[in-house]
Amino acid sequence: MNYQLLIEVIELIEQFDTEVDSDTHPKGLTGFKRWICDNEKSSHDAQEEPEWEGKKDGRSPESVINTLILHTNRYAKAYSKSAIHRSDFSTQEDYIYLINLKAFGAMTKTDLIKRNIQEKPVGMQIINRLIRQGWIKQMDSSEDKRSKIIMITEEGSAALEQIMQKVRQATEIVTGNLSKAEKFQLITLLQKLERFHQPIYAKNLDPSQLISKVYDDYLHQKNRQANNIF
Numbered sequence: 201m202n203y204q205l206l207i208e209v210i211e212l213i214e215q216f217d218t219e220v221d222s223d224t225h226p227k228g229l230t231g232f233k234r235w236i237c238d239n240e241k242s243s244h245d246a247q248e249e250p251e252w253e254g255k256k257d258g259r260s261p262e263s264v265i266n267t268l269i270l271h272t273n274r275y276a277k278a279y280s281k282s283a284i285h286r287s288d289f290s291t292q293e294d295y296i297y298l299i300n301l302k303a304f305g306a307m308t309k310t311d312l313i314k315r316n317i318q319e320k321p322v323g324m325q326i327i328n329r330l331i332r333q334g335w336i337k338q339m340d341s342s343e344d345k346r347s348k349i350i351m352i353t354e355e356g357s358a359a360l361e362q363i364m365q366k367v368r369q370a371t372e373i374v375t376g377n378l379s380k381a382e383k384f385q386l387i388t389l390l391q392k393l394e395r396f397h398q399p400i401y402a403k404n405l406d407p408s409q410l411i412s413k414v415y416d417d418y419l420h421q422k423n424r425q426a427n428n429i430f
Contacts, residue, residue: 212236272374279370287363288333293318293326295367298335298352298360306351308341317401335359 216225216232225231225238252264280292289295293316300315301307307315313323327350330336335356341347352360375383400414 276370276374279373280367283366283370284363288359289363290329291326294330295360295363297326297330298356301336301350301352302357302360306349308347309338309350310347312350314402330356333359 213232216235217227220231220235225235252259252261254263277292284290284292284295296316297312300312304315309324309327310320312327313320316323318326327336331338331350333356335353336350337353338348338350341349378386405413
């Protein structure tokens with residue numbers, strides 16, 4: 201038996217177990233094989249580091265990512281505004297709220313607002329506007345009399361259906377000229393960011409401590425992982 205090979209394989213397994221994020225490579229034989237293939241591919245066909253505006257002056261990749269996400273969000277809002285042009289919808293959030301109610305069924309106002317990652321006062325304004333439009337209705341919760349359950353009405357479904365073709369076109373435009381493989385890759389990366397940020401957002405930390413607490417916790421986590429590796 202080639203014991204040296206066995207030792208090297210065991211060391212690879214240990215490296216895979218400590219270094220690899222399960223979001224990108226699931227734990228187990230399938231993820232392990234995929235990780236090895238990806239490493240071989242990257243070592244033989246390494247992608248060059250991209251260029252970006254301000255890089256030579258020290259602009260960080262984190263700054264570029266934040267700017268590009270912000271710009272993409274603004275492009276998406278412009279297309280959404282076009283999709284609801286000359287309709288009874290006031291904002292992009294109006295039809296997003298209806299889509300969520302249609303897709304996931306009746307829920308509390310708080311749950312709907314949280315699902316859309318918005319502050320409560322803003323979310324309540326949207327919900328009240330949709331109620332006035334007759335597109336959603338509310339009733340007392342059978343579980344908690346202090347809460348209201350809201351659901352989409354037939355009128356809301358009809359109004360939503362009238363603009364859905366343009367909404368679908370807008371969502372296609374936002375993804376631009378990305379290939380199917382690139383779209384899948386982008387979904388994977390954005391889902392990873394979502395899994396990082398959503399639990400933090402759910403804690404509803406005070407703005408005065410949000411950045412410092414998250415930054416410190418994140419750095420401590422990275423340091424612990426680095427110490428485990430070495």
